[in-house]
């Protein structure tokens with residue numbers, strides 16, 4: 001990540017047009033300092049928006065310590081009885097987002113979007129979102145990304161659901177292991193050791209899976225139960241997988257819930273499983289599926305093509321449900337489609353419309369034999385019989401990580417194209433995208 005880009009993004013003032021629009025409504029938009037008590041009020045408003053309990057003093061201090069890289073916005077109502085309490089919250093930060101082909105681009109990650117129910121329906125969320133997307137575009141960030149509480153919120157701003165998440169519930173005794181025998185070993189480790197191993201492993205795997213975002217540092221404490229303010233830290237168990245040469249290639253964290261009616265039927269929930277290679281993946285899953293006294297293993301934010309399905313004898317021992325998960329929003333079409341790689345050579349013309357006018361235009365996209373993409377403006381250019389894709393930003397964003405098929409979107413009437421097969425081949429990718437966490 002380019003540190004100066006991150007600094008320019010974080011330290012700029014608020015978007016002037018957004019501030020002016022809120023001023024007209026008697027409200028004030030501000031960048032929130034990372035200082036108490038302003039931060040306390042902001043965090044309490046955000047927690048309430050997500051239906052969480054009021055944060056304790058200790059939790060606020062811990063969250064503040066973890067949030068230094070974030071740009072925090074608050075909307076304030078000077079006529080409210082306590083005008084220091086924000087009626088709207090919004091947080092962003094820059095991090096690497098993996099695209100098809102092992103490349104990363106800086107993405108503006110959006111989180112903590114809340115508006116108090118006392119001020120809902122007045123366009124506060126829209127104004128903050130539009131302002132922050134304009135700000136990110138001005139700074140030069142090519143794409144925005146977020147995970148959602150409701151599917152219906154963000155398409156209107158050009159965000160498309162590009163990554164589907166799978167939730168697994170596995171009956172361990174029915175599954176039957178037919179996967180490879182890993183040659184390394186699995187050992188229990190302390191939560192603190194898991195905490196120190198996980199970030200490096202995640203960095204190693206990030207580029208191998210489009211859709212994955214660099215993990216915010218603050219998440220590791222939650223996954224490993226090492227946060228100072230963790231509610232039940234002792235519930236998290238951690239193991240590592242080391243290969244035959246003794247190199248650590250994976251870690252897994254899980255919690256267990258007893259079954260009070262039958263002690264042999266506990267449920268293990270995989271908090272996070274991180275495997276840098278296929279052996280570590282097989283070794284850790286096999287270990288989890290053979291935990292004594294555990295009848296069910298659950299895991300979420302998995303990909304839609306987990307090799308695990310082919311490592312169990314009875315595929316119906318696993319119930320898999322799918323959810324829209326990672327939404328992305330292209331801000332700079334050449335910046336994203338020129339950076340990602342392509343599975344097959346070809347050419348398409350893109351005609352993109354954008355409800356916010358940020359990424360509108362006409363381009364010629366060309367994929368070379370070596371998978372690299374080239375993209376040039378085709379505004380007013382006669383592109384002959386090159387296949388044309390007419391798409392909104394939302395649909396192009398959904399397709400840009402290679403996991404959403406142009407064929408499905410065309411059949412659903414969401415895009416128009418003169419050659420659906422050519423467009424689907426060009427924008428598809430052999431590994432479906434994945435994001436392994438929420439933010």
Ligand SMILES: CC(C)(COP(=O)(O)OP(=O)(O)OC[C@H]1O[C@@H](n2cnc3c(N)ncnc32)[C@H](O)[C@@H]1OP(=O)(O)O)[C@@H](O)C(=O)NCCC(=O)NCCS
Nearest residue numbers: 049113114115120121122123124125126147148149152156
């Ligand atoms: C979702 C939330 C931020 C919306 O805030 P808001 O200020 O009332 O939203 P706005 O008035 O700016 O509405 C913007 C648009 O979103 C639509 N919208 C708002 N809430 C919606 C909902 N729950 N479902 C679908 N659409 C919604 C509005 O109709 C409006 O549409 P339009 O501008 O295209 O006509 C607010 O309800 C909230 O805090 N919810 C709880 C926390 C949450 O889920 N946050 C989102 C985290 S991903």
